[in-house]
Structure formats: C-alpha cells, structure tokens
Amino acid sequence: MKHIISTLVQNKPGVLAHVAGMFAARAFNIDSLAVGRTDDPALSRMTIVVIGDDKVVEQVRKQLEKIIDVVKVQDFAIKDVIAHDLMLMCVHAPPEKRPEILALVEMFKGKVVDIGQKFVMVELADTEEKLEAFIEACRPYGIKNLARTGTVAMAGFERTEIADNQ
C-alpha cells in the first residue's frame, strides 16, 4: 500500500542525504520525495511517498524518527489527505492540434505557461491520478519533456491521521 510520510526536519546541510541514505541503507523504496521550506525558517518539510506493507512503513517511520535532525513524522494513509503534485509538461502542439490540446488543458484545470512554435508548456497541479490521466491524454500528441515535484501533502480537515508521531 502507498503511504505518504510527511516529516518536519531541521533546515541543516546534510539532512536530505541522511534521510535518503537511510532509505537506501535499509532497502526501503522511495516512490517520490519532495523537499521545501516551511513558514518556520528553521524547519523544512520532506514529503516522502513509500510503497510497502504496514510492517515496512512502520519501520520507515521509526527509522525516520531515529534520525536526530528529524523533528516530526506523520504517516498518512493515501485517502485521508490532500495530496498534490506539480507538473510541468512540454507537449508537441502544431497549430492544427492546438485547440484540442488547449481544451484538454482547460478540462484538467491546467495552465499554459509558455508557447513555442511547435510546443506548449503546461503546468498542472493536482492529485497523482489526475496527473497520470493528463499524461495519458497528451501522450498521442508527443510529450517532449516532463518534470514533476513529487507529492506534497497535508491532512484534510476532519480527516484523521493514522499515526501522528505516536
């Protein structure tokens, strides 16, 4: 099962290496990893998507908590959170195909952020499923480049975390 693990870490050099190194050393798989600042300059948030059974994910959580610079670990079941991913996609869009593509972008509530002679660049921020669907919809036109941030997540209101830093 897919778990989203949200960790608050101290904003220090080497923390990312420590977290990533722990995953490698203990043979845990990272599906995606997103790192960014928080409102507190001393803290960063790492959102890590992990695939594994409950036992594996429990170990992931405990091993993360063991890292000295990791301040807090929350483990969300995938459906209990608002989990979004930001994607930039460069898709082949010759003039005759452009209306179709723009309609798709509209349909997915995306945004065209740059236009070239043969390509358009689209920005889309949504759930992983939506992003995957958009990629499949654009694939026939020819995707030139694609970049994603990895999932960031927060607990939804009135939804429960399954393990809030027990």
Added chain:
Amino acid sequence: MVLPLFDKLYDAPINFIIPRHEQGGAHMADGYARASGKVGVVLTTSGPGACNLTTGIANAMMDSVPIVALTGQVRTDLIGNDAFQESDITGVTRSITKHNMIVKDVKDLQQSIREAFYIAGTGRPGPVLIDIPVDIEVAKCQMKPLTEVSLPGYKPQVKGHHRQIKMAAEAINKSEKPVVYVGGGVVSSNAAEELRAFAQKANLPVTMTLLGLGTYDQTRAESLDMLGMHGTAYANYAVQECDLLIAIGARFDDRVTGKVKTFAPHAKVIHIDIDPSSISKNVAVNIPVVGDAKYILTELIKEVQHKERKEWFDKIADWKSRFPLRYDTKSPNIKPQYVIEQIWEATKDRAIIVTGVGQHQMWTSQFYKHTKPRHFITSGGLGTMGFGLPAAIGAQVALPDALVVDIDGDSSFNMTLTEISTAVQYELPIKVCIINNGYMGMVRQWQELFYNKRYSKSYLKNPDFAAVAEALGAVGITVEKKSEVKNAIAKMIAEKKPCIVDFHVEREENVWPMVATGKSLHEMDGLDIFESMA
C-alpha cells in the same frame, strides 16, 4: 589536518593514547566506553585517518557503544576540491553513526561538541562523529556558559508507559513458563542489579545474548546462559517452549533467533527497549514497553509477584543435566575449552575479559562464567576480528588496576597485533591469551560443515607470537603442552608487563552446539557429540 589540536594536547590535562593504527584507536575508545560506562573519544586526522576509523565506528554502532570521533578536515574553502587528504567523512560514516556533523563556523563548535557527547551517551548509545576543518580548529570564539542540551528531534523516552508496564506485569504473573531474554541494553542502562532483583522476585529463568553476558550471574541456577546459534541447549529449548518471552534491551538478532518464523512459537512477547525501532522489527511483539531498562525494571519489580513454577524449573533442570556444555576433557591435547576453563579458574570474577571474533569468542562465552556487567567486552553485531587487543587496551586505560585479559584467536589477533607497542609504550599491563589453532577457526568450521572440508584460504602461517611480543617489548610465552597451561596462566597473571601467551590448541575443534543458518533454535547440531563424551 589536526596539528593545531595536537599542539593544544601538548599541555592539556587529557590522558591521550597514541595508537599504531586509527582502527585500533577507535576500538580503544570503544573498549574504554564499555569498561567504564563513559563516552570514549578518538581523534584522527582527515582522509586516511578518518577512513581508518570506519570499522571501529561501525562496530560501536552495531553494539550501541557511546564514542565520539573527532576528525580533522581540510580548510573550509578547500572542501569539495579533492584537496590533499580530503575525504567526505560525514558522507562515508552517515549510515554507521548515530549522528554526525561537520562544523563550518567556529561559533557552532562548542554546541556541536556538547551535542555530540549528549547524543552518544543518552538513549540508545552510539557513535557520533564531528568533522572539524583546520581553519575552524585555529579560529577563536567566545566560550558560552553551559546550558542544557535541547534538540527538537531527539528526546529519548526513559520512563515506560505505566499502562504497558502494568500489562507486562500481569502477563508475567500469569505465565507458567516464562523466560527472560537479556541483551546489551541492560549493560548500557546499568540495570544488572534491577534485573537480578526482578528475576529473583518473580522467579524467572534468564538467558542472555552475547552482549548481555555478565548482566546475570551465570553461577546461579536460574541462569540459562547464552542463547542462539552457539547458545546452550537448555536456553534454546526453554525459549522454544516458553509461554512468555520477556526481552529486555535485546534486538532479536538473527544469530539469536535462528529461523524467525519458528522462534519462540508458543510465546507471548514482552519487549522492553529504549529504541522504538527495535520493537517488532524482526519478531512481532505483544506488549512493547519503550523506555530505559533500569527505570522499567524498577517499576516492574513493584508489580510482579513470586510464583513457584515448579514444573517449568524441573524441566529446565532436566535439560541442564542432560545437555550441559561439554568437550573432551580426557584428550592429551590442549583443548581450547580447557584453556578458557583454566583462565576462569585462575581469574574467577575479578577479570575483565575481552575477545576477538571467532571460535575462541564463542568458547569464551560458553566456558567462562560471566558474573558481572562490563566484565565481558566483545564485538557482537559487527563481528570485528581484531577487536580484542585494542579494546583490551581501552579497558585497561579505563580501569588501570584491573586484570584485563584478551582471549583472542590467532587470526583475530594477527589483524591488530601492532597495538602491542601501544600497550608497551603506556605500560598498560594487558594480558593476551591466544587460542592458536593455525586457522581462521570459525571459517574452517563452516568449510568443514558446509563446504565439504574444502579449507579455502582459511589456513594461516603464523609468526612466533611470543617472539613478536618480546620484540615489541612485551613478555611472550608459548604453551604447547596441556600440563603447562595452568602455570603459564599463573605466570601471565603475575606479570607486571603486557604479556602474550600463545596456546597451541587442538587444531580442528568445533564449537557446539550449533544452530545452522535457516534452522530453528531447537534444531541444534552437536548434541550427539556432547552425549558421546558423557
């Protein structure tokens, strides 16, 4: 570069031992920490010096030993330039330290050092490395008044949850066939006295891991001695048949559990440990209690009741009488087990026993009776050959008046014997007993049992160890006859200088019993061999 630090050491009131090799230095800090209960410190230069520490750091990590490693680093403006003797030592040691850091601003230095000692010595102890660039070593800063260390991401839980302790006590009071399984955590927590009171109040048999040896007096009837791959038959049978397993400061290592699926199949499991990540890592736990063993045992003692459990103790006594550890005592050759028994007879519980890794280590765990904590120092988790001699030196530094005896293997000893010079230089009167069979004995045993006696590269042409010892300024004794063993040990103990005794033992003796890889704990080989010697 650490010359500025060494310059300060020139007149600093610090007992500094200069080892012959940095790995030796790390093991010395480790031996010092295990013997004293304090944090050991090792200091090296950058690059090769720092890299040579890694085995010692990994060893301390696996066995949860508090050491602080200080490494010099190239100037901050050169970092990343492949400068002379530069290595990314925080990168290299990230997975083998409890924590590490590089100090890039002298204003952070004081706090970093304080944090390093705090992290190393609290919670589940472990090694911490601080990398200090040479420009930081010479920079000046204002010392700040000392404050409590407070780290937002590090708050070890010392007190166990009261409800969990109550549940554990209820399970213990109900149990008909309990076994206490003790690991090195009880040593770290200095909880041997509490363990004794707990086991005796509730009337519980106690088995120990390799690192747990010494926490429970093995001369007492309730001691089941060591469990696991080379544990006693009675410990392994008791674990496999118990209805309640009380694990304290132990981590269900594969050398302890054998096949995990069939480990303690009838038991409810209580696990007391300060490290939450140890709980349910290998074996599912029914009642976890996270906290410090000393604190939790003190609370548990209040809650447990005495229970007779006559049937269970009768059964254990029966296993003990049917399957004691044995060897061929009538052999005219020097049996390794005989040497270790004689060392025990001569030193009883006054010696600090240190070992290398291999067959001699297992025989020392089996045939020496460990009675006190911090009196048995051995490399468990990492299984580092060459650990014995430098660790003995560290222990002797911690306890200058103690009788420190390294029971070593010839191959293990060969790896770090250069440190004899260190013992000689600092007049540290350590004793070394080499159980010399001319093989990497444990490798040879596995080749005999599992590789059709193809002794591939496990044979060593050894030097004359006594002559080497003499050349390095220590005393060397060679023992080739069984009749000379006792005298040699007596002479060794009386010797004021470092003394190396080379016992030429039976060459192809095996360690029994043995739970082969993949077998369950009760499926021990070698019991028939014991019976044939009865």
